[in-house]
Amino acid sequence: QQQVKQSPQSLIVQKGGISIINCAYENTAFDYFPWYQQFPGKGPALLIAIRPDVSEKKEGRFTISFNKSAKQFSLHIMDSQPGDSATYFCAASISGGYQKVTFGIGTKLQVIP
Amino acid sequence: GAVVSQHPSWVICKSGTSVKIECRSLDFQATTMFWYRQFPKQSLMLMATSNEGSKATYEQGVEKDKFLINHASLTLSTLTVTSAHPEDSSFYICSAPRTGGNEQFFGPGTRLTVL
Numbered sequence: 001q002q003q004v005k006q007s008p009q010s011l012i013v014q015k016g017g018i019s020i021i022n023c024a025y026e027n028t029a030f031d032y033f034p035w036y037q038q039f040p041g042k043g044p045a046l047l048i049a050i051r052p053d054v055s056e057k058k059e060g061r062f063t064i065s066f067n068k069s070a071k072q073f074s075l076h077i078m079d080s081q082p083g084d085s086a087t088y089f090c091a092a093s094i095s096g097g098y099q100k101v102t103f104g105i106g107t108k109l110q111v112i113p
Numbered sequence: 114g115a116v117v118s119q120h121p122s123w124v125i126c127k128s129g130t131s132v133k134i135e136c137r138s139l140d141f142q143a144t145t146m147f148w149y150r151q152f153p154k155q156s157l158m159l160m161a162t163s164n165e166g167s168k169a170t171y172e173q174g175v176e177k178d179k180f181l182i183n184h185a186s187l188t189l190s191t192l193t194v195t196s197a198h199p200e201d202s203s204f205y206i207c208s209a210p211r212t213g214g215n216e217q218f219f220g221p222g223t224r225l226t227v228l
Contacts, residue, residue, distance in 0.1 A: 043220050044157070
């Protein structure tokens with residue numbers, strides 16, 4: 001059972017464009033929603049994260065939008081660059097306890113010049 | 114941010130042998146560490162939760178006798194793949210949260226190839 005659904009699985013964006021990746025979750029107990037960036041052959045690295053008491057969080061060119069009532073959140077990459085080409089995973093976890101992270105299926109982003 | 118290292122970064126072994134992978138938190142203590150397996154072009158699948166000083170907790174479908182986990186100290190967890198077979202070939206990644214925080218710090222991964 002996939003608790004965090006992510007789409008699209010692949011995305012091609014032109015340089016300078018906006019990349020948008022969407023995620024939805026079912027478990028209302030999730031209270032921490034990170035996005036990870038992974039390059040081939042490397043471990044994931046935290047990009048940006050949000051909690052459900054905030055509707056939007058921006059860090060540089062990366063913005064998370066969060067809709068608690070719809071149980072959806074999305075990542076927007078503004079002014080996409082070829083260096084942003086990577087696989088992006090949305091995730092969710094519950095604070096406290098063992099903090100297990102549930103990952104989405106991943107989106108392979110390719111930014112073309 | 115905090116640093117998590119893994120060793121080795123890649124390993125090739127013969128079928129039937131055992132392989133040990135180390136995960137270390139370099140600048141913080143981690144009472145809990147997580148082990149993931151990632152097949153090509155797929156997401157990370159949690160295998161087990163490693164707990165310092167106690168037995169690991171395995172996810173459903175993961176053979177605990179095949180994937181031995183030892184969390185010997187607050188900075189080291191090891192995953193031993195016993196009697197490895199070609200289907201165990203994968204990218205193994207560990208992660209650790211800083212105590213009291215939500216952020217997970219991931220290791221760089223270990224590529225295991227079983228011939």
